[in-house]
Amino acid sequence: MQLIGPWLSGYTRRVGVTLHLLNIPFEHVPYHAYQQRDRVRAFSPMMRVPALQLDDGQLLIDSGAIVDYLDSFVPSAQRLMPDGGAARVHAMQLVGYATACYDKLARYCDELMLRPEAYRLPHLQAGYEEQMLIGFDVLNAARAEPWFLGSSISQADVMTVVAFQSAAVAMPRTVNSDAFPRLAALAQRAMQMPAFSLTLPDVRDLQASGLVSEDHRA
Incomplete structure (x- = not known):
């Protein structure tokens, strides 16, 4: 996985913290959406960060959707949101x-x-x-x-x-x-x-x- 966005972005940091807490390996690509638009666009067509590129090439944007998806990688007891x-x-x-x-x-x-x-x-x-x-x-x-x-x-x-x-x-x-x-x-x-x-x-x-x-x- 590749996480695109700088830690200066709180929503990118939210995803990064989540990846670390869940022990999910990832590569951090700290492209800035304002300063490196073309580089971000190569990963995220709307030039939004954070963007998470999955190992199969699919892309997720929106930190809420991303952290919800990441919870699916671990057993229920380890998830960062209660099941219900x-x-x-x-x-x-x-x-x-x-x-x-x-x-x-x-x-x-x-x-x-x-x-x-x-x-x-x-x-x-x-x-x-x-x-x-x-x-x-x-x-x-x-x-x-x-x-x-x-x-x-x-x-x-x-x-x-x-x-x-x-x-x-x-x-x-x-x-x-x-x-x-x-x-x-x-x-x-x-x-x-x-x-x-x-x-x-x-x-x-x-x-x-x-x-x-x-x-x-x-």
Whole structure:
């Protein structure tokens, strides 16, 4: 398998973390959809990342579909989403909030970095930030002991950590351990696992994206 997309993309990182957690071998192809469009297009006609090229050449896009497919590779007890019942509903609720938080962060950053300053819409940025912080409040109130579903890590933890760490880099004044202590503790716990530490975006990628300054220290 080949995973196309940079770790700077939270959705690509979500898939990478999942592949590592499920011990599924893959090759990471860190092409950037904005900066290397032709290279991405060779794998993903719509130039979307993440894209997962399977061993038989078939292509999957959309991180939600990809991680659902990857669960089929392992026994039920090892999957990152419960098969059914109340646990699955709870996990889906949390994944929904975490995904929405990341989506609002992405929209906020696009407004800030891609739209010329004279044409930016402050009310949109404020709205995106407000919605994101509400979502993080919900996730912070959900106890993770040690994980959201108990003793086993799930997609709820994966997407929450990805979203929280991305937001903490882009908006450290409002998204930090003081504002969301339980999410910070969850992220710290996750970073003890190679699946998360090996997929953390390189500081040079963050600098190139404009998310952090040249003197940023991780």
